[in-house]
Amino acid sequence: MTPYRGHPSCPSCGTPLAAAKQGGMSFERCPSCAGIWMIERQFLELLRASDTAQHVDELMEHNDGSKRRPCPVCRELMNLAWKDFLKLDRCPSHGVWLDAGELKEALNSKGAWDSAVAWFAELMKPPSQWE
Ligand SMILES: [Zn+2]
Numbered sequence: 338m339t340p341y342r343g344h345p346s347c348p349s350c351g352t353p354l355a356a357a358k359q360g361g362m363s364f365e366r367c368p369s370c371a372g373i374w375m376i377e378r379q380f381l382e383l384l385r386a387s388d389t390a391q392h393v394d395e396l397m398e399h400n401d402g403s404k405r406r407p408c409p410v411c412r413e414l415m416n417l418a419w420k421d422f423l424k425l426d427r428c429p430s431h432g433v434w435l436d437a438g439e440l441k442e443a444l445n446s447k448g449a450w451d452s453a454v455a456w457f458a459e460l461m462k463p464p465s466q467w468e
């Protein structure tokens with residue numbers, strides 16, 4: 338495993354994360370695999386903003402036996418958390434991680450959550466399309 342050098346790195350591929358902004362929101366993303374790291378409060382606010390029909394107060398944690406990955410910040414293994422069909426990695430202290438691949442899976446699902454998914458799809462454009 339890549340040693341921790343004081344900068345958050347991607348839990349999936351180890352690339353140092355890059356700070357990014359969209360829609361007045363700051364987050365970090367992986368320049369290599371396009372995963373996204375953000376603080377949980379911000380993530381929940383996003384969900385609430387994009388789907389007012391649902392009351393999103395917390396994520397449901399459920400470690401289903403899938404491989405758990407280290408938090409980009411503290412390196413503790415993150416818990417798996419779920420928002421409907423979307424699987425997240427969650428560090429209770431630092432934030433949530435969304436794989437570009439996980440989002441892609443979610444894009445193939447149908448449901449009331451489509452607006453949020455579209456928003457995240459925009460957020461997760463491949464690095465070649467970043468401005
Ligand atoms: Zn990565």
Ligand SMILES: [Zn+2]
Pocket residue numbers: 408409410411412413428429430431432
């Ligand atoms: Zn952490």
